[in-house]
Amino acid sequence: MLKERKMKMNSILKKENSLDSKIGFNLLPNKTIEIVEEFNGVKKVKSTTIEEFIKIIDESYVESFDSVKKNNKDKILSGTGILPNSDSVSTLKVIQYDNDKRTVYLLRKNRPTTINFEDSLFHNVKMPRLIFKIDFKKNDVTTAKVFATKDKVITKKTKLYKYPLSNVGSNGGICFGNIERPAYKNGISSFSFPDFFLSTRMNFDYYNNANSSGLSVRPFLEELVKADEFDNNFLKTTDITFDEF
Secondary structure, rough: OOOHHHHHHHHHHOOOOOOOOEEEEOOOOOEEEEEEEEEEEEEEEEEEEEHHHHHHHHHOOOOOOOEEOOOOOOEEEOOOOOOOOOOOOEEEEEEEEEEEEEEEEEEOOOEEEEEEEEEEEEEEOOOOOOEEEEEEEOEEEEEEEEEEOOOOOOOOOOOOOOOOOOOOOOEEOOOOOOOOOOOOOOHHHHHHHHHHHHHHHEOOOOOOOOOOOOOOOHHHHHHHHOOOOOOOOOOOOOOOEEHHH
């Protein structure tokens, strides 16, 4: 059983995804797993326990696509993602269509950021984990959505929560207004999109009912600056799972 599981993991991890990332692993004598990730020509090595590694594999959302969408002639060519592609952003899934369109799902970890609210900068703002769905036409972002999540490991059943600040609609749609969106020449550069969005000027739009703090935008940001980490109790639930996103 363990041998079959190891063979399955080896097969999954040695896949090359569409964002130029390769992952392999070695079982070390001290019963730990050495994970070797090559991303854009740069190798990273990290270790974890066998138990934690198996848990990641079992719970991670990994899907291979080689089929045609029902009632849609666009062929889904590839899907990716079980382990981080960078220190702060993970690729959860990539769907490449045959008409220069692609959809990228990214997870931004709960790292602090700087928020520009009405031209006032708030540094070290604690944020929850954020899942972005970004639609591209060639190199251009056409639409984007974002939800928060409490889960460390993203699965099909992962519950999504409202983005807790402003400029995001109830359906997760990001309101760019007059902000010029950068072009992304490849999948690797699209990793910068979450931080690009967080750095854009924020106002009061769509803030009503965005979180359960009971605070207006400025006091809430001040609270998040002082906090040690984002309190997930501030998040407001939706009826959406990652599989439905």
